[in-house]
Amino acid sequence: MLENMIKLINYYSPSENKNKYLKEKLNKLKSIKxxxxxxxxxxxxxxxxxxxxISKGIFLSQISDENNEVNILARDFKGNIRRFYFKKENVKSATTFPxxxxxxxxxxxxxxxxxxxxxxxxxxxxxxxxxxxxxxxxxxxxxxxxxxxxxxxxxxxxxxxxxxxxxxxxxxxxxxxxxxxxxxxxxxxxxxIMQFKIIDDVPNNMVQFSKLRHDIETILGIPLKHAYIFIFLLFNDGKQKLILATFKDKTSNKLMEFLVQNKYFLNEYILINKERFIVSQNFINSLDHVDYNTMLDDNKIIQNKFFLKFMGF
Ligand SMILES: [Zn+2]
Known part of the structure; x- marks a missing residue:
């Protein structure tokens, strides 16, 4: 919710004093219970x-460190609102919601x-x-x-x-x-009520991926841009699988998309579920300075550029 509001505010706010402006607005928003x-x-x-x-048993516990913590990309509300940081959170509470x-x-x-x-x-x-x-x-x-x-x-x-x-x-x-x-x-x-399809050998570049999307639209008869899309990504250097899940009622125009690795016991991988981003400590340690900072950059996040970058596209 706050992410969307920030996008909204960013759109109308002049670049000067943006951080101050955003903070004032966000404090007001936070006061709304x-x-x-x-x-x-x-x-x-x-x-x-x-x-x-996101399942604690299936996924989170696999990427947690020795303290049972995972790293969640979070916005730096206390400092620079235009930047993100990695917040450590115990798997018990990570990704929980009412x-x-x-x-x-x-x-x-x-x-x-x-x-x-x-x-x-x-x-x-x-x-x-x-x-x-x-x-x-x-x-x-x-x-x-x-x-x-x-x-x-x-x-x-x-x-x-x-x-x-x-x-x-x-x-x-x-x-x-x-x-x-x-x-x-x-x-x-x-x-x-759902049907799903597993695709092995997920394409590793953008051109192939675009073609795959086109093929999927043809197979399903559902334009992806009108669909409800849920992207669930798990990957590391192992092979990935793309799972496409759709609702059988085609008139509902919903489509779900999953991308999952075929081995789930690996100790270094990334979870992306919509705009929520959760990574293992091993993954963070593997990043160089430039990649690390790219990931924490507000604009890159919003444009989804780093998703593509780190997916190898
Ligand atoms: Zn109930």
Whole structure:
């Protein structure tokens, strides 16, 4: 949510004194309290506890160091807002968000967390459910913030943009909630509303990757630019696999995209899930000074350049 607001503010703010301006705005935004979140799994009205977005058992514990900590790319709110840094966080709390109630979190994900990592319908659906719930949670916060700003007595020079964003996110929220409900029912009944396809030999340059995307669009009949895309990346110097997961209901126009290595026990790899970026200490140690700084540069992050760079494109 804050990331989106920063982009919004950056757009209208002059370059001079930008850091100061951003800090003032962000302090105001932070004072807007987010609402208590509910579980909503099959309409459950219990209060959500902190759930992991990214599996602790399957993924986070594999890239944690001897203190059970992983490195998460975080914005430097206290210092220079235009820069990022790597924040160490214990796998217990890393990537958690108000997701599901205690009972459902246990019921849905225990087998997932304790099981062996297998790419199957169950994995795809449950991982998608978490990502979707996290998106819904973020959109809720953003809508709350936007509406507070729009209806505040204080005048905003960017009111039109705020309203445009508000309406756009309200639409997204409806779509995502519908998808979440369908997915919840499917998981509950052991159904399979998703289909997935595993592609070996992931292309290692941009030209090949673009072609692959085109092929996927042709196969699925869904334009990627209109799709809900979820990128889940795990890679190191081992071979990667691309897992494409889509919803069977093609009219919903949703597509999910996963990129996963075929060996999950490696000790040095990177996780990218949407704009959230989690890496092992080994990975950080392997970076030279220039690469390290490139990664922490605000503009590079926003333009997704470093994703491509570090994916080898
Ligand atoms: Zn519940």
């Amino acid at each position: 987010s609402e208590q979140k509910l579980c909503n799994f099959l309409g459950c009205k219990e209060v959500a506890i902190d759930s992991h977005e 997701g599901f109630c205690a009972a459902h979190d246990k019921k849905i994900f225990t087998s997932f967390e304790n099981g062996t990592f297998t790419i199957n319908q169950d994995f795809v659906q449950k991982q998608s459910l978490r990502t979707l719930k996290k998106e819904i949670s973020l959109i809720h916060d953003e809508i709350k913030t936007l509406s507070t700003l729009i209806f505040s007595p204080e005048k905003h020079e960017d009111i039109r943009l705020l309203k445009k964003n508000y309406h756009g996110q309200a639409k997204n929220l409806k779509r995502y909630q519908k998808l979440f409900n369908n997915l919840s029912h499917s998981i509950d009944k052991g159904g399979s």
